[in-house]
Amino acid sequence: MTVRLGTFDAESWWRPADLAALPSVGGAGPAVGAMDELLAGFCVPGDLLITRHPLAASIQDGLGAAFGGTSFDHISLSDSDPGPAGLEAPGGPDPGPTGPDASGDSRPGPIEREILADQAVMQRIRGREITPYAVLPETWTLVEQLLPTPEIVAEVNSKTWSNELVRDLGLPGGGRTVRSVDDLVKAVTALEFRALIKDPYGVSGRALIEVATPGVLRAVERVLRKQVEAGRRVELVVQEKYSKQHDFSGHLVLDSNGDWNFLGLQLMTNRGFRHFGSSPVPPGLIDEGWYAETLAEVVPAIAETGYWGPVGVDAMLLDDGTVIPVLEINARQSLGLLALELERHATEHGLTGHLWQLELNVAPDKGISDVFVALGNILYRGGTAPGVTVLSGSRLTAPGGRIYVAIFCPAGELDRWRRRLLAAVTTADVNPRGQTK
Numbered sequence: 001m002t003v004r005l006g007t008f009d010a011e012s013w014w015r016p017a018d019l020a021a022l023p024s025v026g027g028a029g030p031a032v033g034a035m036d037e038l039l040a041g042f043c044v045p046g047d048l049l050i051t052r053h054p055l056a057a058s059i060q061d062g063l064g065a066a067f068g069g070t071s072f073d074h075i076s077l078s079d080s081d082p083g084p085a086g087l088e089a090p091g092g093p094d095p096g097p098t099g100p101d102a103s104g105d106s107r108p109g110p111i112e113r114e115i116l117a118d119q120a121v122m123q124r125i126r127g128r129e130i131t132p133y134a135v136l137p138e139t140w141t142l143v144e145q146l147l148p149t150p151e152i153v154a155e156v157n158s159k160t161w162s163n164e165l166v167r168d169l170g171l172p173g174g175g176r177t178v179r180s181v182d183d184l185v186k187a188v189t190a191l192e193f194r195a196l197i198k199d200p201y202g203v204s205g206r207a208l209i210e211v212a213t214p215g216v217l218r219a220v221e222r223v224l225r226k227q228v229e230a231g232r233r234v235e236l237v238v239q240e241k242y243s244k245q246h247d248f249s250g251h252l253v254l255d256s257n258g259d260w261n262f263l264g265l266q267l268m269t270n271r272g273f274r275h276f277g278s279s280p281v282p283p284g285l286i287d288e289g290w291y292a293e294t295l296a297e298v299v300p301a302i303a304e305t306g307y308w309g310p311v312g313v314d315a316m317l318l319d320d321g322t323v324i325p326v327l328e329i330n331a332r333q334s335l336g337l338l339a340l341e342l343e344r345h346a347t348e349h350g351l352t353g354h355l356w357q358l359e360l361n362v363a364p365d366k367g368i369s370d371v372f373v374a375l376g377n378i379l380y381r382g383g384t385a386p387g388v389t390v391l392s393g394s395r396l397t398a399p400g401g402r403i404y405v406a407i408f409c410p411a412g413e414l415d416r417w418r419r420r421l422l423a424a425v426t427t428a429d430v431n432p433r434g435q436t437k
Contacts, residue, residue: 001046003125006133007110008035010332013136014154015201020227020234022199022207023220033108037392038404039133041338043072048125050075052111056394058372065381066389066406067345075121077114112138134332135309152306156331158200159237165301166326171294173316173324175239181224187238188217198237198328208273210241243319248281249312249336250291250325252299256308260299262292264343266336268314277356278339279414286317294325302329312336346408349384354407354414355391356421361400363429368393371403374428378420380408388421400433 007013009032036051040063043049054076064071115121116138132139135153147153155161160177167174175198178184188195188211197220199207211217224234247268254260265288269277281288295313302311312334316324339355346353360371371390372379380387386409393403409417422432 001048001128002044003048003050003128003130004039004042004132005050005111005115005130006036006039006139006333007112007136008032008038008133009203010110010134010136011157011201011203013110014150014157015199018232019200020224020232022197022202022209022236023223034395035392035404036111036133037394038335038338039333040072040074041341041391041406042131042333045071046073048073048075048128050077050111050115050121050125052077052108052114053395054078056368058369059390059392059394062372062379062389063391065379066387066408068382075124077111077118077121110136110138112136112142116142132333148307148309153331154201156302156305156307156329159198159202159328160200160235162326162329163237163239165298165329169297169301171297171325172322173239173242173327175237178236178238179234181221181228181234184224184234184236184238185217185221191238191240193217194241196239196241198239200235200237210273212241242316242324244316245319246285246317247314248286248317249278249314249334250295251313251334251337251340252295252311254299254303254308254311258300258303260303260311262295263337264288264340265291266339266343268336275335275357277354278336279354280343280352286323291315291323291325294323298326298329302331307331310334310337342406342408349382349408350410351384351386351408352411352414354409356405356407356418358403358405358421358425359400359433360396360403360425360430361433362396362398364398366398366429368396368403370428371396371425371430374424374430375421376424378417378424380406386410386413386417388417388424396430400430 034053037055040049049072055074130143135147135150137150140147140150163175163177176187178187193212195211197209197211202208209220211220228234247270249266249268251263252260253263265281265286266278267281268275309331310333312330314327316327318324335355342353342355368390371393375388378387380389389406391404391406395401396403405421407414407417407421425432
């Protein structure tokens with residue numbers, strides 16, 4: 001049986017400390033630190049899930065009902081944390097973030113670091129197969145080096161690497177890697193301010209700036225020049241901003257011998273540049289077979305680096321029908337991969353599966369258990385009857401936060417079920433932010 005664990009802001013740990021940062025680069029936010037409970041969506045009976053914080057009993061029960069009684073073992077590294085209101089977990093003090101380290105970094109460390117320091121947990125997982133969300137240096141140590149090295153994983157996940165691969169293969173959509181502020185200015189100007197500037201290790205819209213005016217470029221330039229004067233180096237990708245129909249992602253698993261298996265596509269719904277939801281690709285929108293053949297050109301280059309494991313490739317369908325097959329490569333698990341797993345489950349019951357995110361305003365003394373009560377008769381309880389189940393949100397508390405849900409519904413009824421979902425949660429004083437339907 002498999003041990004599932006991981007750090008969802010892996011990019012921030014892969015990012016070299018000497019890189020100059022775009023103005024938008026910020027912290028991952030508190031919600032990201034609790035996203036590891038989404039790995040429950042990959043669990044099968046007998047698996048062991050390790051999360052940083054307690055998993056709400058209502059979520060675990062809901063997953064059991066939705067997935068036919070699926071049960072998995074669970075360890076929380078802060079099992080003594082009483083959590084926010086509505087979290088059904090044993091009481092006790094929260095050890096909280098690890099606090100500033102010697103470098104002044106106040107982020108919680110990767111969960112793998114905490115596991116390595118916990119001999120009781122190490123005793124439970126020793127000798128078991130470990131499937132991580134992503135490979136960090138601590139992950140590599142934890143699995144006794146039975147994974148690609150963290151240096152290789154970081155390289156493949158860099159937008160610099162994927163952009164150079166696109167250019168080498170002559171695929172559409174190649175950007176320009178710039179390593180000085182002057183080159184950045186030239187690249188954006190050459191695109192006549194239809195440009196995106198990307199940090200090599202930005203993710204889900206973080207560390208990505210659209211530059212549509214000279215004023216924005218001057219602001220970026222000022223920020224970067226100050227950092228260069230302080231000794232940091234510039235490495236950014238400048239890419240044309242395309243007129244797009246849809247974002248989508250392709251998923252595959254690459255074996256250590258170079259063999260690979262294409263898993264499928266997922267349509268992505270983004271708000272701005274941030275991932276908001278994933279759904280099955282409508283029939284006829286993208287030729288899945290053609291796309292898999294296109295990836296056949298890409299995969300050997302990934303294998304040659306020494307990477308193996310799950311791969312998600314972000315791509316784009318333009319308004320004129322052109323497909324940009326590789327925007328960036330995620331050499332790790334991903335929300336798209338989780339959505340594919342949901343789709344697989346839904347298909348077994350004649351439904352379609354969708355991964356969706358909600359940002360909620362939460363009244364005092366309300367929490368995730370209130371969301372479950374509000375969902376009432378639209379909760380998915382397995383089988384062919386459509387419904388909604390909550391995948392994450394154990395730490396939901398006032399003034400608000402993010403949860404992920406799975407919507408299982410007949411084909412073509414996603415919008416109707418989203419409206420039912422939003423209407424339901426609104427009754428529980430957990431009002432959705434920025435939702436129009």
